[in-house]
Amino acid sequence: MALKIWLNGKLVDEADARVSVFDHALLYGDGVFEGIRIYNGRVFELEAHLRRLYESAKAIRLEMSMDKIELAGAIKQTVEANGIVDGYIRLVVTRGAGTLGLNPFICKDGSLFIIADRIQLYPEELYETGMKVVSATTVRNHPLAIPPQVKSLNYLNSILAKIEALDNDVPEAIMYNHEGYVAEATADNVFIVRDGVIYTPPVEAGALEGITRNVVIRLAREENLEVVEKNLTRCDLYICDEFFLTGTAAEVIGIVEIDGRVIGDGRPGLITKLLRERFEYAHGNRK
Numbered sequence: 001m002a003l004k005i006w007l008n009g010k011l012v013d014e015a016d017a018r019v020s021v022f023d024h025a026l027l028y029g030d031g032v033f034e035g036i037r038i039y040n041g042r043v044f045e046l047e048a049h050l051r052r053l054y055e056s057a058k059a060i061r062l063e064m065s066m067d068k069i070e071l072a073g074a075i076k077q078t079v080e081a082n083g084i085v086d087g088y089i090r091l092v093v094t095r096g097a098g099t100l101g102l103n104p105f106i107c108k109d110g111s112l113f114i115i116a117d118r119i120q121l122y123p124e125e126l127y128e129t130g131m132k133v134v135s136a137t138t139v140r141n142h143p144l145a146i147p148p149q150v151k152s153l154n155y156l157n158s159i160l161a162k163i164e165a166l167d168n169d170v171p172e173a174i175m176y177n178h179e180g181y182v183a184e185a186t187a188d189n190v191f192i193v194r195d196g197v198i199y200t201p202p203v204e205a206g207a208l209e210g211i212t213r214n215v216v217i218r219l220a221r222e223e224n225l226e227v228v229e230k231n232l233t234r235c236d237l238y239i240c241d242e243f244f245l246t247g248t249a250a251e252v253i254g255i256v257e258i259d260g261r262v263i264g265d266g267r268p269g270l271i272t273k274l275l276r277e278r279f280e281y282a283h284g285n286r287k
């Protein structure tokens, strides 16, 4: 069935949801976005996602055409119109149609659109067996380049790393920053466990401040597990006891091999499994 897309204030058929070829989002990747989950008909962590969206927009001097309450209403309307109970929302804000030059301030009629659809997760068995990853040679954006904290429409940095993963027949790559410390995966945050303590790189290492990351840190602390945000080296990943990624689409997924080094006993670890279970309770979709 064709989807109804929320586009600039109206729900339109998928085939009619169009933006200009002069939109700088298309010409230059100039815009911001969010990916949000719907569990049991409820939008998960909506406030946190809206906050990040408005912060991303502010950072690139993109003015939002509506406030957070109006936008929350538009999201609800889109989810309901498409009858999505469990799914994924893609919220995109474009700079708008301009000239072929870079100047963003002469762009007019920036578009805001919302797609609510079902979601293709990693295959279920990957959550049982765990996933293999490689280290990317592509360095995470420098904080003075496209800030990794901004969820911009320019994902080429991550895409180049993703290509490296796929060339190596694994689904994901780990990205390092310009100083050689772990930043994040191409669209997920990184966690490891060593001697029962959970470690994750700080946001300033070049990670997006993941909503799932923050939820998982909270859940771990509620379980009286110690969580430390600190710089991690590639070697820290090689010698850890457990390794997992977090993200809106991936949720919590165990990593069992990196660059040919097997993690732990080659299966997702106990803390990884516990946090995955806690996360399922948190979003209310525990089966």
Ligand code: PMP
Residues within 6 Å of the ligand: 035, 158, 184, 185, 186, 187, 188, 189, 207, 208, 209, 210, 211, 212, 213, 246, 247, 248, 249
């Ligand atoms: N890092 C990047 C680069 C991402 O695109 C995402 C996905 N939005 C994440 C991390 C994970 O963030 P979240 O948990 O908010 O989905």
